[in-house]
Amino acid sequence: MSPFPTHLLSMDDLDAEAIADVLSVTDSFAEVGRRANPKVPALRGRTVATLFFEDSTRTRMSFETAAKRMSADVLSFSAGSSSVKKGESLRDTIETIQAIGMDAVIIRHGSSGVPARVAEWVDHCAVVNAGDGWHQHPTQALLDLYTVRQSLGGGDEGTEAFDGLRVTIVGDIRHSRVARSQITAYAALGAEVTLVAPATLLPPSLEGWPITGVSHDLDSVLADTDVISLLRLQAERGSGAYVPTMREYSAGYSLTARRALQLPPDAIILHPGPMVRGGEIASEVAELPSARITDQVGNGVAVRMAVLFLLLGQGTREAELHG
Amino acid sequence: MAERSGLKSREVVVRGGTVVDATGGRRADVRVIDGRVAEVGEGLDAGRGATVLDAGDCVVAPGLVDLHTHLREPGREEAETIESGTRAAALGGFTAVVAMPNTEPPLDSAESVRNVFALAEGALAEVAVAGAITVGRAGERLAPMAELAALGVRLFTDDGDGVQSAGLMRRALQYATGLGVTLGQHCEDRSLAAGGAMHEGAWSSRLGLPGMPSEAEEVMVARDIALSRATGGRVHFLHLSTAGSIDLVRRARAEGVPVTAEVAPHHFTLTDGCTAGYDPVFKVNPPLRPQEDVDAVKAALADGTADAIATDHAPHAPELKDLPFDQAPPGMLGLQTALALAVTELDLPVAHILALLSWQPASIAGLDPAHGGAQGGPIEPGGVANLCVIDPRATWTVDPTALASRSRNTPYAGRTLTGRVRHTVLAGEPVVIDTEAQR
Numbered sequence: 157m158s159p160f161p162t163h164l165l166s167m168d169d170l171d172a173e174a175i176a177d178v179l180s181v182t183d184s185f186a187e188v189g190r191r192a193n194p195k196v197p198a199l200r201g202r203t204v205a206t207l208f209f210e211d212s213t214r215t216r217m218s219f220e221t222a223a224k225r226m227s228a229d230v231l232s233f234s235a236g237s238s239s240v241k242k243g244e245s246l247r248d249t250i251e252t253i254q255a256i257g258m259d260a261v262i263i264r265h266g267s268s269g270v271p272a273r274v275a276e277w278v279d280h281c282a283v284v285n286a287g288d289g290w291h292q293h294p295t296q297a298l299l300d301l302y303t304v305r306q307s308l309g310g311g312d313e314g315t316e317a318f319d320g321l322r323v324t325i326v327g328d329i330r331h332s333r334v335a336r337s338q339i340t341a342y343a344a345l346g347a348e349v350t351l352v353a354p355a356t357l358l359p360p361s362l363e364g365w366p367i368t369g370v371s372h373d374l375d376s377v378l379a380d381t382d383v384i385s386l387l388r389l390q391a392e393r394g395s396g397a398y399v400p401t402m403r404e405y406s407a408g409y410s411l412t413a414r415r416a417l418q419l420p421p422d423a424i425i426l427h428p429g430p431m432v433r434g435g436e437i438a439s440e441v442a443e444l445p446s447a448r449i450t451d452q453v454g455n456g457v458a459v460r461m462a463v464l465f466l467l468l469g470q471g472t473r474e475a476e477l478h479g
Numbered sequence: 480m481a482e483r484s485g486l487k488s489r490e491v492v493v494r495g496g497t498v499v500d501a502t503g504g505r506r507a508d509v510r511v512i513d514g515r516v517a518e519v520g521e522g523l524d525a526g527r528g529a530t531v532l533d534a535g536d537c538v539v540a541p542g543l544v545d546l547h548t549h550l551r552e553p554g555r556e557e558a559e560t561i562e563s564g565t566r567a568a569a570l571g572g573f574t575a576v577v578a579m580p581n582t583e584p585p586l587d588s589a590e591s592v593r594n595v596f597a598l599a600e601g602a603l604a605e606v607a608v609a610g611a612i613t614v615g616r617a618g619e620r621l622a623p624m625a626e627l628a629a630l631g632v633r634l635f636t637d638d639g640d641g642v643q644s645a646g647l648m649r650r651a652l653q654y655a656t657g658l659g660v661t662l663g664q665h666c667e668d669r670s671l672a673a674g675g676a677m678h679e680g681a682w683s684s685r686l687g688l689p690g691m692p693s694e695a696e697e698v699m700v701a702r703d704i705a706l707s708r709a710t711g712g713r714v715h716f717l718h719l720s721t722a723g724s725i726d727l728v729r730r731a732r733a734e735g736v737p738v739t740a741e742v743a744p745h746h747f748t749l750t751d752g753c754t755a756g757y758d759p760v761f762k763v764n765p766p767l768r769p770q771e772d773v774d775a776v777k778a779a780l781a782d783g784t785a786d787a788i789a790t791d792h793a794p795h796a797p798e799l800k801d802l803p804f805d806q807a808p809p810g811m812l813g814l815q816t817a818l819a820l821a822v823t824e825l826d827l828p829v830a831h832i833l834a835l836l837s838w839q840p841a842s843i844a845g846l847d848p849a850h851g852g853a854q855g856g857p858i859e860p861g862g863v864a865n866l867c868v869i870d871p872r873a874t875w876t877v878d879p880t881a882l883a884s885r886s887r888n889t890p891y892a893g894r895t896l897t898g899r900v901r902h903t904v905l906a907g908e909p910v911v912i913d914t915e916a917q918r
Contacts, residue, residue, distance in 0.1 A: 245798050246801065246802065247798075247801045267804065268686055268688050268803075268804065269686065269687075269688070269756075269757025269803065269804045270757075272756060272757050273756075273758070273804075276756075289687050289688070289805070290687030290688070333687060336685075336687060359684035360680065360683065360690055361679075363680075363684075364685070365684075
């Protein structure tokens with residue numbers, strides 16, 4: 157197994173080998189999850205804090221479940237986006253939490269870059285990015301990869317199945333941390349990534365992005381798609397103004413039942429959630445067997461167990477810090 | 480100044496340097512008596528009790544003039560005061576700064592301007608004031624520009640914001656022509672830039688930060704060139720940062736439109752890639768741009784399209800610069816590093832750099848002898864002794880904790896620079912001797 161980074165801030169932190177390690181360790185923890193008593197002592201005595209400065213249900217639950225299944229002590233710190241206005245600075249919050257003594261902090265923040273800054277401020281503590289602004293959401297990309305690998309079948313070994321896999325990402329890529337992580341993750345494993353969105357919902361520049369193509373015509377790419385990942389229009393980020401109406405957006409970019417039929421029969425449909433049924437995805441499409449949306453959620457726990465284990469559980473980190 | 484001249488009945492001799500001013504360069508000593516230059520020539524001896532400033536291997540120049548300083552007083556004294564800001568100015572070789580009006584309250588009335596002048600009594604640099612163009616810098620109605628002009632205000636700007644309304648800007652320019660004053664514009668079209676935290680481009684896309692496109696600056700530059708051409712009103716473009724803006728100004732000047740331009744040191748030394756670590760010390764407005772814009776800014780300094788280097792010295796308390804990048808306020812310290820950055824990073828002769836930092840900005844600000852002021856003038860007998868003595872080959876390393884500012888937000892921490900201000904003389908008083916502020 158290759159050395160794992162000290163923090164998981166971005167998919168850029170993981171090369172193909174490290175991704176393969178995460179997927180392989182995830183297999184072991186997925187097996188744990190199927191047991192009657194899904195608990196192992198891997199992180200006994202370790203303390204993990206979740207710091208969510210932005211509301212989230214599934215990601216927080218997923219991380220906390222993952223930590224508890226590995227017998228870690230879990231502290232949950234909730235802060236509205238107004239915490240700064242209440243007076244305590246982010247840095248003071250982090251220093252307080254560090255003084256209590258944490259082995260890992262799992263951070264979600266509405267502002268891009270906060271996990272990276274926090275990683276500079278802490279010592280002897282792993283930082284996991286659970287989503288920052290429009291920037292990155294690496295564990296979401298990892299669980300997508302795991303779900304795809306699981307769906308493709310053909311054994312659990314390696315990541316060869318991703319080589320040349322045609323991945324289409326549709327929707328509000330401009331404001332999506334999930335898309336930024338997915339693109340890096342798929343490309344690292346040799347997949348071909350195509351982005352589909354109106355020009356206003358693409359990032360201002362795609363210079364240096366490891367993508368194969370960009371399209372404004374969803375219908376034209378469906379037949380050449382092995383995996384399609386749909387992104388929600390992020391109305392809370394003001395995306396509404398980027399398209400004239402939701403109706404017009406859905407007409408062009410929603411995965412309707414008719415469009416789903418143009419996909420190859422074994423294509424996989426993914427959505428990071430929360431879904432807007434009738435928005436970017438038709439309700440009946442979300443229920444298709446090829447839609448692996450609930451698998452994604454289930455796999456999320458095992459993937460996050462793997463990430464926490466690789467960051468904290470191997471002893472290599474301690475050796476690095478003190479050796 | 481008149482009532483203080485009695486305190487300065489002393490002699491200062493700057494010895495062993497090369498005098499460089501708008502008239503050229505020559506090896507000469509400078510004798511200062513009672514605040515004015517008394518004698519310029521070789522081998523001057525010092526009288527009894529005279530202060531001798533060693534200028535060996537140094538350039539003796541008119542004091543530097545900063546067109547763009549945020550002194551923060553009144554209103555944000557935790558970040559900077561007129562005293563701390565002018566101390567930083569003196570250490571940076573500046574003998575005059577133009578204080579920006581975005582204080583609290585803003586400098587949009589005779590009362591608030593008089594207050595700043597009163598607070599600046601005894602400061603370590605001459606403090607000129609840029610008045611607001613509009614009341615409260617709100618961009619809605621004109622500030623009493625004639626009342627402020629009567630107090631000596633020669634430059635007006637809503638800096639921090641651009642005047643968004645083209646109609647109001649045109650009216651302000653028309654009004655300004657009758658007063659003989661210049662309007663400074665912070666070029667930023669709000670409908671394009673709002674919410675932006677950095678330059679919009681490859682880096683902002685990758686970092687997931689909202690961007691401010693180059694066009695946000697350029698459309699206002701183009702607009703104000705058209706308005707200046709139409710009205711004859713003088714526009715001074717503040718902190719231009721894009722190749723497109725530079726190109727517009729270059730063409731307008733060739734055509735004879737009465738516009739001038741300044742650029743800031745960070746726009747010729749840093750790129751948007753500096754923000755990769757999300758450290759808000761690199762957040763500034765206009766934002767750091769890609770290398771091609773940096774190259775265009777340097778070219779503008781070399782070919783005269785840019786008239787001045789202005790610091791946009793913008794102190795912010797440390798806790799504000801610990802906020803997430805998109806929430807932190809924009810701005811960087813600049814007074815103590817401007818000259819060294821120019822010497823280090825620009826491939827220009829020292830005399831050219833001094834033109835950009837002294838007599839050209841003095842003229843734009845109306846602080847030079849031609850406008851009845853005491854800044855940037857030739858070093859000759861009778862002139863007010865505002866001088867700086869620079870060792871263009873000395874190297875030093877930027878230590879944020881050693882800066883005179885109350886704030887620490889320099890993006891150059893740890894950087895080793897060439898070119899150091901050794902002495903600064905303010906109206907005959909040595910306020911900096913051997914890199915140490917004297918008060």
